[in-house]
Amino acid sequence: MSDRPHLGSEDPEARRAAELLVGELQRGWDERDADVTDRRLADDVIWGSPFGAHVESYPVLHEIHVRMKATRKSAPSRFELVCAVEIAPGVALAHVRRVSLAGDDFSELAMYVLVGRDGAWWVAAGHHTPVRG
Numbered sequence: 001m002s003d004r005p006h007l008g009s010e011d012p013e014a015r016r017a018a019e020l021l022v023g024e025l026q027r028g029w030d031e032r033d034a035d036v037t038d039r040r041l042a043d044d045v046i047w048g049s050p051f052g053a054h055v056e057s058y059p060v061l062h063e064i065h066v067r068m069k070a071t072r073k074s075a076p077s078r079f080e081l082v083c084a085v086e087i088a089p090g091v092a093l094a095h096v097r098r099v100s101l102a103g104d105d106f107s108e109l110a111m112y113v114l115v116g117r118d119g120a121w122w123v124a125a126g127h128h129t130p131v132r133g
Helices: 011-031 060-069
Strands: 039-048 054-055 075-086 090-102 107-119 119-130
Touching: 011 075, 011 119, 039 060, 054 060, 054 107, 075 107, 075 119
Parallel strands: 039 119
Antiparallel strands: 039 054, 075 090, 090 107, 107 119
16 A cells, blocks of 8 residues: 555546647647647746747747747647546646657657636646657
8 A cells, every 4th residue: 555645537527628728739730820729828838848948928938839830840740638637626637649740850748737717728837748769
């Protein structure tokens, strides 16, 4: 018997929120639309890029995404929900994988912290890790 608590629980609402996020990430990627990609970001979002950058606040992160989508060629990719668990009432963690469908780009695994507020779920934090090979 361990003294470690089990923190995560399967919650259909948290899972639906994560699935909605994945759908918006996919659509934003396919359409190269930062407004769609960033729709669920909280104003005070905390972000870690796959390149090691730390960003705080929606306006700063959104401007980065707008520039990226305007200038960087995005390889065709598929977004998939790996897991989503509620760790406290109205707080969920989700792992989302972006699989590059082109050989010349990297894939990544992202962890998102989702917070339910006033009937909507918002991304409070995200961190991306590149997956190579």
